[in-house]
Amino acid sequence: MGWMPPSLRVTGSPRKALSNRQAGQGGAIVRNMTVISGRPARRVDRVAAFGAVVALAGCLLVPFAEFRANRIVSGAPEPLSSAGTAGWLLLALAVAAFGLSVAFRPAWRGRGILILGAGLVALMPWALGFAAVSLLIGAGSPARVSIGSGAWLVMLGGAIIWFAGARGLGRSRLKPVLAVAVIGLWVSSAVFGGVPELSLAREYAVQSTRFWGLVREHLMLSGLGLAFGTLIGVPLGALASRNNLVRSATLSVVGVIQTVPSLALLGLLVFPLAAVGLPGIGTLPATIALTLYALLPIVRNTYVGLAGVDEGALDAGRGMGMSKAQLLLRVEAPLALPLVLEGVRAAAVLVIGIAAVTAFVGAGGLGILVFQGWGQQADDLTLLGALPMVALALFADLAIRGVASVAVSPGIRQEEVAR
Amino acid sequence: MIRLDNVVKRYGDTTAVDGVSFEVPTGEVCVLIGPSGCGKTTTLRMINRLIEPSGGTIEVDGRDIMSARPEELRRHIGYVIQSVGLFPHLTVADNIATVPRLLGWKDERIKPRIGELLELVGLDPDEYAGKYPRQLSGGEAQRIGVARALAADPPVLLMDEPFGAVDPLNRGHLQGEFARIQRELKKTVIFVTHDVDEAIRLADRIALMRDGRLQQYDTPEALLDHPANKFVHDFMGADRALKRLGRVLVGDAMRTDIEVARILDAGDIDRDACGDARFVYLVDGNGLLRGWVDCHDLDEGRSIDDAVTEIDWREASVAPDISLKDALSTMIGLGFRSIPVTESGTLVGSITLSSIEATMTSSDSHITQLSGETLSSEEPS
Amino acid sequence: MSAPAHMSSRGWWPTALVILGGFAFAWLIMQQDLWASVLGQLFPGARSPVYPVPLVDLTLQHLALVGISSGLTILVGIPLGIWVTRASGRDFRDIVAAGVDFGQTFPPIAVLAIMMPILGFGLRPAVVALFLYGLFPVVSNTVAGLEAVPEALKDAARGMGMKRLQILGRVELPLAARIIMAGVRTSVIVNIGTATVAAAVGAGGLGDPIIGGIQVQNLAYVLEGALVAALLAILADMTLARAEELVTPRGLG
Secondary structure (H helix, E strand, C coil): CCCCCCECCCCCCHHHHHHHHHHHHHHHHHHHHHHHCCCCCCCCCHHHHHHHHHHHHHHHCCCCEEEECCCCCCCEEECHHHHCHHHHHHHHHHHHHHHHHHCCCCCCHHHHHHHHHHHHHHHHHHHHHHHHHHHHCCCCCCCEEEECHHHHHHHHHHHHHHHHHHHHHCCCCHHHHHHHHHHHHHHHHHHCCCHHHEHHHHHHHHHHHHHHHHHHHHHHHHHHHHHHHHHHHHHHHHHHHHCHHHHHHHHHHHHHHHHCCHHHHHHHHHHHHHHCCCCCCCHHHHHHHHHHHHHHHHHHHHHHHHHCCCHHHHHHHHHCCCCHHHHHHHHHHHHHHHHHHHHHHHHHHHHHHHHHHHHHHCCCCCHHHHHHHHHHCCHHHHHHHHHHHHHHHHHHHHHHHHHHHHHCCCCCCCCCCCC | CEEEEEEEEEECCEEEEEEEEEEECCCCEEEEECCCCCCHHHHHHHHCCCCCCCEEEEEECCEEHHHCCHHHHHHCEEEEECCCCCCCCCCHHHHHCHHHHHCCCCHHHHHHHHHHHHHHCCCCHHHHCCCCHHHCCHHHHHHHHHHHHHCCCCCEEEEECCCCCCCHHHHHHHHHHHHHHHHHHCCEEEEEECCHHHHHHHCCEEEEEECCEEEEEECHHHHHHCCCCHHHHHHHCCCHHHHHHCCCEHHHHCECCCCEEEECCCCCECHHHHCCCCEEEEECCCCEEEEEEEHHHHHCCCCHHHHEEECCHHHHCECCCCEHHHHHHHHHHHCECEEEEEECCEEEEEEEHHHHHHHHHCCHHHCCCCCCCCCCCCCCC | CCCHHHHHHHCCHHHHHHHHHHHHHHHHHHCHHHHHHHHHHHCCCCCCCCCCCCHHHHHHHHHHHHHHHHHHHHHHHHHHHHHCCCCCCHHHHHHHHHHHHHHCCCCHHHHHHHHHHHHCCCHHHHHHHHHHHHHHHHHHHHHHHHHCCCHHHHHHHHHCCCCHHHHHHHHHHHHHHHHHHHHHHHHHHHHHHHHHHHHHHCCCCCHHHHHHHHHCCCHHHHHHHHHHHHHHHHHHHHHHHHHHHHHCCHHHC
């Protein structure tokens, strides 16, 4: 009755007008998306192809292994063919990976590349073992066969191909299965394959009792440095976040220490220690130096972590009646934890590396093997020190990342960047 | 009840808050408003002693705030801020449980309380309790912020521009939700904003500040109709009649005795519904608004397709819990002289330009406040 | 155009200070006789208080080692970092990022040690090892710096009609310069430190007197080498810190 015309202006159906507008927006979005993902899908898996080229170069261009009459003399290059069937298998895998990544595109290409890469990595120690066994036939007992640059390249190429395959697959049950298989093949090559005949293994057999003692020493030195660094660094970082004076003083001092070459710092530490009657050589200066180096990443990350806590969360916490201690414990500490742990991780990796240098001042550790190896020009001894050092650093890295993935609240966890 | 008596805050030589006195009766919403730097936020933060007053006294429910430890005081005052400040490392449930835990509540008391509060702010407890703040939208986060502030059932609530960072559409919804919750809980609220419309919509009383001094403290109507000085007059704005519409809800002003045509099963509509009207709304069997019918076209024997205009209720209708001002704005935007009122799509009434006009010219006594009882404004036919 | 606070970090005097420090350092390492007399007084028991090779030569050896390897690092690392953030190299972005991440957990000495069997003794493996190890922070920071440039800015540049190279040169690189330079700084400082250890494989440099001194139990050698190596590293750090500020566009202060 009292009806007004609903519209004096709208002609036609408003729905039609609206849907037109939405279509317009939809079109714009689609256009944007083509800009973002504008690359056409590549026919060639260039990463896998690159890995295959690296592996092929390792197979064909450089010596796969080296034969030496004894431990010290430099080696004679030995080609892939010295590994016999296993060597040809490696070559076949590399060629297949190249073909699959460049020429063919079957539906199972991603899986194929993944398997070929893992296969190259898994077979490498077997091939080296076979090479060692066959080359040592008839040679005298001091003769040794060591890993050639070709074997390293095959490993590297295999790892790249593996990575390329894994990246293209997304979530797949094949990945963990392959990882376990590769580990299994590596371990079994040490038991059933010729790996114990390799010069590195022979060196280990000679040094085995001393070796584990040095590993323990290395771990102890790094552990002490990291522990003291954390115990001092975290409170220092927390203080720095409260007080500008402490912050600028601490960060610059710790920064300068970090700059000084580790060997120079160890050399310089001798004098103040001697002045107060303490030994300038051995575990004490090593621990002091490692602690000092561990400080920078820990202090800086603690500071940045605490300083970066959202002002709104702090205001809300205070406004709800948290005391300073409650605010620190319940809000600031958990929010800064990811960065603090990242600092501890970086410090651990750093300290494991620098612990090697402390061997110069008589503190022991795996550095001893490296430096003795250099002194005697015995490459195997050097590698026996260096490779476990790398393993320790990688293990510490993984272990602390693992701790972080459990200890950090899922609400603030950084999503794992696609690897 | 909150009472401020000659409260002063000085920073060195500058005086941020200068002799402010007012009293907020229990269960009322006092909105502190003024240009930026006027001291409104400082005043608010002195009440829970996030800022210590330099002079004067503040009483909350008859107790001087200086008589207790600040932490103790704050645990009994709800606090909501613009940046929400949810703890990102805690779930929604743990965020809400913060103050109850500080107060030492037992878990068996906290758990049901969380569900209760989530329902109060209109979120499904099963869905939201386990979420982390980063999984929430801005509007959802602020609802949780309000729930967290209410967790230990504090008699007093301090809100510092709580809806300032939310987009305008969501802000309207949140204001409506807040008004509903406040009707239910009757807290004593001090609410800081710089948005005059928000103040008019939500306040029982407005305290308008400038340069640290209180300019006027009264009901929104009084500030609109009897400004104490030119500053108040200018700050409240020239469109005072329009602003007053901000205090009337669509649901209170709409006509409910409207004619509708139904869609019949046969794909036809009941043509008899037209009667004398030129236009009637069209609803389906479930009462959902589908469009309108031009009765004139039907009378002239045109086809139903020609006579019916389809509309989408999401775009071309208003909800009963928004203000008349917002409804008017929607109508102008669409070019409508009359707009249907729907609740989740169901047609419940309509608002016409003439009914709005009537509200604007009617005397103050006819205007309902948000927190008051419903009063329908009859449209002269 | 800039605020006073801006001026202080931008002014000429920090640069002058760095240059002055450079001259002071150069003067210091040329005073072979001064070192001999001071160290002689500090260590009266030492047979010869200064290392037989003059400090200038040791320092120059050290600088050459670091200069060549870091130079190569920059020449390869920055273009590599740029390439993997372009359309043509994006396929390799993930593997490069993962490899760089992985490489940075390697102890620098281990890299040196692993190079040895492959490349033999002396300067060559040292240069290659320092080059490789130095690559990690440079590539990692180049990628991070370029990826930190807001998409909106690149979009605006595209919208104004800039070509890809112009966007890179005028928008992306200037904005990423500070982060890239920070990577170069980290890389060079680590290299200076690792280069001291490289003395043990016959690469020479300031590590020689330290290692030699420890071996023949002559603490005067140790002090000489350690002091100069530390000063060199600190000076280099100051210089590169200054460079970091200078490559930062003014607006980003």
